[in-house]
Amino acid sequence: MAQGVWAVTEQRDGAFRKISYELVSEGRRLADKLGQKLTAVVIGASMKEKAKELSQYGADRIIVADDPRLGQYTTDAYVEIMGQLVKAEEPSVLLMGASVQGKDFSARLAGRLGVGMAQDCTAFDIENGGLIATRPVYAGKAYTTVGFENSFPQMATARPNVMSVLAPDAGRSAELVDAQFTLDDAALKTKVAEAIKDASGKVDLTEADKIISGGRGMKGPENFKILEDLADVIGASVGASRSAVDAGWRPHRDQVGQTGKVVSPNLYVACGISGAIQHLAGMSTSKVIVAVNKDAEAPIFQKADYGVVGDLFDVVPALTEAVKKYM
Numbered sequence: 207m208a209q210g211v212w213a214v215t216e217q218r219d220g221a222f223r224k225i226s227y228e229l230v231s232e233g234r235r236l237a238d239k240l241g242q243k244l245t246a247v248v249i250g251a252s253m254k255e256k257a258k259e260l261s262q263y264g265a266d267r268i269i270v271a272d273d274p275r276l277g278q279y280t281t282d283a284y285v286e287i288m289g290q291l292v293k294a295e296e297p298s299v300l301l302m303g304a305s306v307q308g309k310d311f312s313a314r315l316a317g318r319l320g321v322g323m324a325q326d327c328t329a330f331d332i333e334n335g336g337l338i339a340t341r342p343v344y345a346g347k348a349y350t351t352v353g354f355e356n357s358f359p360q361m362a363t364a365r366p367n368v369m370s371v372l373a374p375d376a377g378r379s380a381e382l383v384d385a386q387f388t389l390d391d392a393a394l395k396t397k398v399a400e401a402i403k404d405a406s407g408k409v410d411l412t413e414a415d416k417i418i419s420g421g422r423g424m425k426g427p428e429n430f431k432i433l434e435d436l437a438d439v440i441g442a443s444v445g446a447s448r449s450a451v452d453a454g455w456r457p458h459r460d461q462v463g464q465t466g467k468v469v470s471p472n473l474y475v476a477c478g479i480s481g482a483i484q485h486l487a488g489m490s491t492s493k494v495i496v497a498v499n500k501d502a503e504a505p506i507f508q509k510a511d512y513g514v515v516g517d518l519f520d521v522v523p524a525l526t527e528a529v530k531k532y533m
């Protein structure tokens with residue numbers, strides 16, 4: 207019988223991404239409700255030492271699949287290994303991240319295992335001994351709660367930045383297990399030739415704690431400087447609406463929305479963005495939303511916790527100066 211909750215972590219260059227701590231913390235809560243053990247899964251190269259810290263976030267057991275070929279994520283290698291691990295141990299619940307990597311990984315893994323999966327969930331619970339997942343639908347206009355019928359493992363991905371991270375407890379320890387797997391070079395169809403890093407040095411939007419976004423109201427690429435000034439003062443990343451990206455003002459990696467990134471920061475400031483449903487789909491689970499728009503009827507104000515009706519070219523620099531006084 208399927209037993210145990212698994213949280214599949216994500217690492218980049220040997221460091222865990224924030225979603226990893228969120229998954230382990232959420233996995234701990236679910237494992238407690240089920241009365242089962244929590245296993246954290248780490249796939250990478252030379253990750254054994256680093257993996258130990260996951261015990262502090264509640265893992266009872268840490269399985270490490272360590273191999274020089276696993277330093278960079280590739281779909282075929284990671285899916286092959288997870289497929290083998292899941293078949294060998296049969297966990298009841300499998301949590302992954304709804305990050306760019308996690309969405310690719312989880313969808314292919316669900317296909318390999320032949321199980322259903324709930325993608326991009328914002329809450330989990332246990333009902334009648336099974337996983338219940340809440341996920342936004344219709345571009346965030348509604349939420350649906352889904353369960354799993356006779357499908358194990360019950361697989362779901364968590365939207366980054368939504369699940370809270372447990373305070374690390376250095377007193378906790380976990381069993382460290384070397385994963386048993388075979389990885390045939392001939393089966394690996396893709397190899398990462400080179401990883402080109404974003405030169406901006408800013409936190410990726412999906413992991414950012416604060417985001418300042420600009421839309422068509424910015425009127426041109428050069429004006430994003432006023433958003434960057436505010437972002438620098440409060441330690442935020444800069445995002446954009448699709449209009450700003452389509453106009454060539456910002457790179458596509460900055461786009462927030464249905465066809466861009468789904469973000470969930472603690473603070474989202476929308477400047478000169480009308481609040482089209484496709485934009486809201488990417489940011490409506492942000493904890494606090496602030497809108498700056500000169501049109502009081504703009505739909506973004508229906509979603510905003512705080513709104514400023516005014517010209518962003520006056521409001522944003524004034525906000526930057528005001529914040530500086532408190533720093």
Ligand SMILES: Cc1cc2nc3c(=O)[nH]c(=O)nc-3n(C[C@H](O)[C@H](O)[C@H](O)COP(=O)(O)OP(=O)(O)OC[C@H]3O[C@@H](n4cnc5c(N)ncnc54)[C@H](O)[C@@H]3O)c2cc1C
Binds near residue numbers: 420477501
């Ligand atoms: C299939 C599909 C997918 C899409 N995916 C996305 C997506 O991922 N992300 C996304 O963002 N959009 C997406 N869109 C596009 C979306 O429908 C909107 O067209 C887009 O979000 C509008 O961008 P905007 O708010 O920047 O521009 P606009 O709708 O033109 O709004 C500009 C706003 O700026 C305000 N403004 C102007 N000047 C000032 C000023 N000086 N001070 C203050 N406010 C000012 C105006 O009042 C206005 O509200 C998608 C559309 C489709 C059909």
